[in-house]
Amino acid sequence: MVLQGIGLVLTAVLTGTVSVVLAVLALRWWDRGPGRGHRRLPQGLETSLRPTVMLFRDGRLVDATPPARALLDRLSAAEGDWTRLLQWIGPRFPDAIEALDRLDRLGRFESLGGTGSGSAALRLAVDQIEPGLLRVSITDPQAEYAGIVVDSMSQQAMEEELDLLRRSLDQTPMLVWRQDGEERVTWANAAYLRKAEAVAAEPIGWPLPRLLESPRPVPGAGTKTRRAALSHNGAVSWYDCHSHQVGDHTMMFALPADAAVRAERSLREFVQTLTKTFADLPIGLAIFDRQRHLQLFNPALIDLTNLPTGFLTARPTLFDLLDKLRELRMVPEPKDFRSWRQQMSNLESAAAVGHHVEEWSLPGGQTYRVTGRPHPDGAVAFLFEDITSEMSLTRKFRGEMALGHSILDNMGEAVVVFAPGGQVALTNQVYRDLWQTVPGSLGAALACWQAHAETGPGLQALAARLADTEGGQRGSGLIAGPQGRLLGWTVTRLPAGRQMVRFTLPDPLTLPDTAHQPALTGATG
Missing domain, CATH: 3.30.450 (Beta-Lactamase)
Structure with a gap:
């Protein structure tokens, strides 16, 4: 019985040993079998090594591996998966589009990508399994059997982007x-x-x-x-x-x-030139920005308005400056404060939209011309100019002109002055009363004379002398004027090509005997 038990133990041990050896041999044979040369990878790693393969039947996607579907999802949203794939293949495989048109005759087509570099160069393979059924494979030939876990699509995209960035930075x-x-x-x-x-x-x-x-x-x-x-x-x-x-x-x-730097230097030099120019101007300058704060002023503004320098450097607003001028009695005396504010508001709005000029008669007897001009970006500039001397000269000139006109109007002769172009420059009251009109030109005056005077050698001589601009300095004669009155005429050359004609009623005692001297009715030099 003891021997029989020992035999059973030995048989069990031997059977277990043989089972283990057979299991090891079976595993070795399984690893060496077809397609099992490498160890099985973990699930996540095995997924990253899946090929990019797509099946199309008559241009419609039938099946695709996960990398292939991810590639199609990244492409532009064109109509149909086949069209989207061709848009991706075209720039990367230049000869692929033409070869696909001949695939019915070729049966298979392979192409190496031309846009990648290094290990990112891709290979495209298209097989016609049967009429209308195509298999498209995109692989990396350098990493296909090297056991390198790399997404060729991502690597190619990264290398293309890297090459673009390098070229951009170098250029x-x-x-x-x-x-x-x-x-x-x-x-x-x-x-x-x-x-x-x-x-x-x-x-x-x-x-x-x-x-x-x-x-x-x-x-x-x-x-x-x-x-x-x-x-x-x-x-x-x-x-x-x-x-x-x-x-x-x-x-x-x-x-x-x-x-x-050149522009800033030119701007500084320009501003310095303007500052020096503004400093030498006798006209007061004040420039306000779009918020109507004082931005620039020159010394003449202080001299003309007596505004304190500290007040101006504090960049007051336009209305604060005008109120300060009112306190200093450097603005026209207003009837009331409301009308004054309205007047200043009108001044600001008129200057902001266009050229605006006002004359201020100050309580001290001075006269200022205030000019408002719009500037870019909503700014506005005001110019203050003392025109007291100019106004005094103008008033004096106007007084002298009025005196001259008064003297001419009180002369006993009718006077008319013609400009070089034939326009009437001046007539006196005696002329207007004599001929009952104010001619506008030499032609109109001749027509008036011919209508109111008798035609004769005296009138013809007057017209000839006025037409002869190169003649002598003086000419005279007689004509029968309005109402048959005998008039003596005299033409005098004035400076700047002007001509003056005077009509006088001659003294009867000095009239020549026209019966014996008819030539006196003509012109005399």
Whole structure:
């Protein structure tokens, strides 16, 4: 019995050992079987290695792997999955569109992508399984059997974007570089390298030289900006430098600012020239912004209005300035305050919309001309000009003119003056009473004379003498005027080509004997 028990134990042990050996052999055979050369990957990793395969029947998507569906979902919303796929294939596989039209004859088509670089170069394979049924496969030939878990679509997109960014930074005219915590240049774009090579006296090495004293960014304050200069061979180049903190490094951007510096310098010089010009003007100038605050004034404004300098430098409003002028009695004396405010409001509104001029007769006897002009962006400028002397001269001139007219009107002769073009420049009251009209031109005057006087050699001689602008300085004669009265006429040349004609009633005692001297009715020199 003991021997029989021992035999049963040995049989069980032997059977277990054989089972284990057979299980190990079976696992080895399973791993070496067809398609099982690699170990099975975890579920998430296995999903990332799925190929990009799509099945189309007559241009309609029948089936697709998850990467293929993700690709189609990222494409533009065109009509139909086949159209969307062709829009993606076209720029990446230049010869694919033409080959797809010949797929019925070829049966299979393969193409290597032309837009990727490195391991992101893609391969397109299209197989016609049966008429109308196509299988489209997109794979990475370099990573297909290398066991590398990479999404070729994403890698290609990243490399394309990286290439675009590199080209953009190398072609930009601004200087771009990166500095570490010790302000050493750790990266720079092509424009920075070209500028560094041009400035350096010898070949540059690594680390690159720092060209500009750029601003140091303040943590949490965002981008900081300052203007920096770069001198080379006596020429100075200006840049607007922007710095931005990225981790332990600082990104620097330097934009060329030479044009801005020149414009600012020209503006400063122009403002200085205007300031000097305004300072020498005898006309008071006050410029108000769109909120009607005083922005600019010149010394003449203080001299003309007696406004305190401190008051003007405090940038008062237009109405505050006008109220101050009213207190100083430097505005026309108003009847009441309401009418004064309305008058000033009208002045401001008229100056804001167009050229407006007023004359202020001040209580002190002075006369100011106030001119309002609109300026860009809603501003308005006022000019204060003392025209007291001008008004006095004008009044004096008008008085002298009135005196001259009064003297002419009280003369015993009828006087008319013709301008060089034949226009009537002047007539007196005796002339207007004699001929009962005020002619507008020489032709109208001749017509009036012919209508009211008898035609004869005297009238013809008068017309001939007026027409002869190159004749003598003086001519005279006799005509039979209105109501048969005998009139003596005299033509006198005046400066600037003017001619004066005088008609007089001759003294009967001095009249010649026309019966014996008929030529006296003509002209005499």
